[in-house]
Amino acid sequence: MTDRPDGADQAPDHDVPIPYRERISTYYQTLGYGAPYRWAHYAEVPFTPLKKPLAKSRIGLVTTAAPYQPDKGDQGPGAAYNGAAKFYKVYSGDIATDHDLRISHIGYDRAHTTATDSNSWFPLPLLREVAKSGRFGELSPRFHGAPTNRSQRVTLEQDCPELYARLAEDKVDAAVLVAV
Amino acid sequence: MCHQTVSLAARYLEEQGIPTVIMGCAKDIVEYAGVPRFLFSDFPLGNPTGRPHDPESQAITLELALRVLETAPGPRTTMQNPLIWSDNPDWKLDFSNVARLSPEEIARRRAEFDRNKELARGVREQSQAAK
Numbered sequence: 001m002t003d004r005p006d007g008a009d010q011a012p013d014h015d016v017p018i019p020y021r022e023r024i025s026t027y028y029q030t031l032g033y034g035a036p037y038r039w040a041h042y043a044e045v046p047f048t049p050l051k052k053p054l055a056k057s058r059i060g061l062v063t064t065a066a067p068y069q070p071d072k073g074d075q076g077p078g079a080a081y082n083g084a085a086k087f088y089k090v091y092s093g094d095i096a097t098d099h100d101l102r103i104s105h106i107g108y109d110r111a112h113t114t115a116t117d118s119n120s121w122f123p124l125p126l127l128r129e130v131a132k133s134g135r136f137g138e139l140s141p142r143f144h145g146a147p148t149n150r151s152q153r154v155t156l157e158q159d160c161p162e163l164y165a166r167l168a169e170d171k172v173d174a175a176v177l178v179a180v
Numbered sequence: 181m182c183h184q185t186v187s188l189a190a191r192y193l194e195e196q197g198i199p200t201v202i203m204g205c206a207k208d209i210v211e212y213a214g215v216p217r218f219l220f221s222d223f224p225l226g227n228p229t230g231r232p233h234d235p236e237s238q239a240i241t242l243e244l245a246l247r248v249l250e251t252a253p254g255p256r257t258t259m260q261n262p263l264i265w266s267d268n269p270d271w272k273l274d275f276s277n278v279a280r281l282s283p284e285e286i287a288r289r290r291a292e293f294d295r296n297k298e299l300a301r302g303v304r305e306q307s308q309a310a311k
Contacts, residue, residue, distance in 0.1 A: 018206070050250060062189060081296055111275070174249055177200055
């Protein structure tokens with residue numbers, strides 16, 4: 001017997017971060033897709049401290065969102081999953097201009113959100129404002145788009161080095177990576 | 181795959197000497213990969229930088245990410261955004277939850293998944309041919 005005082009301050013049992021790996025594995029196995037996906041899993045985690053205060057740092061932005069391509073079908077808001085809208089190479093964009101980035105190529109939660117406000121996944125306009133406030137030194141002149149690939153090898157051997165090369169060229173002091 | 185991609189990228193960048201912070205909504209995927217700094221928002225996938233049409237929540241979320249970036253004492257630092265999606269947590273039961281799908285719905289999704297895989301393969305082959 002557990003001696004838990006079940007008052008209104010206790011959270012419901014299912015009010016926990018969604019166990020996505022388990023959900024997704026069960027989902028695809030039920031749909032008939034062979035061996036379960038093996039997610040990236042490392043014991044060792046690298047860590048680089050900031051070299052200077054944030055107020056003097058140049059910040060880079062990395063996103064997994066995709067530029068809107070009018071010839072690639074419905075990309076939302078509210079579009080069904082659209083594999084045609086995926087991209088397979090790192091891309092970069094000028095932070096001084098506005099960009100129409102979409103997430104229809106991603107398995108986001110279509111039951112509970114409809115992708116009507118890109119500020120909930122692409123914080124470029126807000127980052128520009130915050131940079132002006134002096135909270136950090138400056139925004140790097142380019143943001144970068146990271147392709148989402150089922151193959152960890154492709155991500156590690158092709159996309160990560162390319163992202164690093166571009167961020168190094170931009171001389172960023174730190175990077176904000178947004179996973180849609 | 182987004183959360184995994186970004187986790188692998190954060191790890192790579194840190195190994196090369198660039199500090200990172202991840203903003204995301206899939207806690208288990210990111211922590212399983214193992215990353216330096218992570219601001220976790222307990223929102224439906226698709227809202228890593230705040231609630232839609234809620235600039236205040238977006239500002240709070242970004243500020244928290246910046247604080248995690250500047251104050252994390254070491255790797256595997258996760259902070260959970262105190263903002264919540266809804267007073268009712270039932271939305272968490274739905275995502276890819278086969279226990280909540282009818283056999284007809286499972287069959288329909290299987291067909292849709294096949295179709296999308298074909299489409300993605302077409303784009304990939306075109307992209308590779310263009311190299």
